[in-house]
Amino acid sequence: MGIRERLSGNESIALAMKQINPDVVAAFPITPSTEIPQYFSQFVANGKVDTEFVPVESEHSAMSACIGAQAAGARTMTATSANGLALMWEMLYIASAMKLPITMACVNRALSGPLNIHNDHSDSMGARDSGWIQIYSETNQEAYDNFIQGVRIGEHKSVQLPVMICQDGFITSHAVENIELMEDDEVKDFVGKYDPEHYLLNEKEPIAVGPLSLPSHTFEQKREQAQSMINAKKVILEVAKDFYKLTGRRYGLFEAYKLEDAELGIVVINSTAGTAKAVVDELREEGIKAGLLKIRVFRPFPADEIADALKNLKALAVMDKAESLSGVGGPLAAEIKSALYGKAHDMPVVNYIYGLGGRDVKTDDIKKVYDDLMEIMKKGSVKDTYRYLGLKE
Secondary structure, three states, X not given: OOEEEEEEHHHHHHHHHHHHOOOEEEEOOOOOOOHHHHHHHHHHHOOOOOOEEEEXXXXXXXXXXXXXXXXXXXXXXXXXXXXXXXXXXXXXXXXXXXXXXXXEEEEXXXXXXXXXXXOOOHHHHHOOOOOOEEEEOOOHHHHHHHHHHHHHHHHOOOOOOOEEEEEEOOOOOOOEEEEEEOOHHHHHHHHXXXXXXXXXXXXXXXXXXXXXXOOOOHHHHHHHHHHHHHHHHHHHHHHHHHHHHHHOOOOOOEEEEOOOOOOEEEEEEOOHHHHHHHHHHHHHHOOOOEXXXXXXXXXXXXXXXXXXXXXXXXXXXXXXXXXXOOOOOOHHHHHHHHHHOOOOOOOOEEEEXXXXXXXXXXXXXXXXXXXXXXXXXXXXXXOOOEEXXXXXX
């Protein structure tokens, strides 16, 4: 029986960390993720966990400490946002290259400049090719559930990669929602004991971590990293299946909402999915066959599965809460279009950049996207595929 509670997204993550009881947490405060290590440090101070809490002088140092701890054989966690994630940049690549399954809560916030503390996805999208598994969360419940699953995913013997659990800054991180928690012993049993095969403090197997790699080896190391990311897709589904048996809450690589017979569809990430679902429900009552696909797993990118879910649509909109500054659209749209090529490459696809710097997206905004899609469906084609939603121009 789950525990009914009312918690913010940040509290939910901190509580998940408490229930897991990691060996090490190293963190530096940055809005809007500051509350996660703040709440967790209280659990440390009150003796609720056995964790070694390491307050550091910067986010670069936080990830460096996480790398050292995880390489030594300790289950390690952290949290950050925006500029903090950017300051970790060098170390993100090192963590993944060293195959260290660190779990990080990324509370999405606009990446400077200009300086902005509100939500968009420019931070985690910028890190999309750093070798971290990325899982996104629509609600506080999903953030909690994803974090617990993320630990097991990253530590799986065929994966051994760091995992980034993302949620929208302030929108879910600070908003209080009803949530169903697992019992402490259920969480501990689910994630299991961390039992690394190779680690620095193993006196029976002296190893080096992070040595110089020359052209004779680097290519093969990167290929092995890539294989771990490929393996992660199957592991994510296996872990989700076990989680469903335990909690009754079902997760996949994405959520297909009323897509079975849909003619018009949108692809969206994180909390905006809740707003979009309300619009889909309204349109369905009007007899309009609308649907949506909410991305849960962005890395590894489930291209074949997404293409299969979207291939029967007559018009599609991809909504990016990040601007890649490529001149042709956002990062999610590029991935979706690539996935559809050769399977539904004649489908009209339009990309909307929206919500940058925390700009509100309302049901009226989502309705406009579906209105545009209806026009596109009638014409059977689209010219201006790169658009902005809610821009004052």
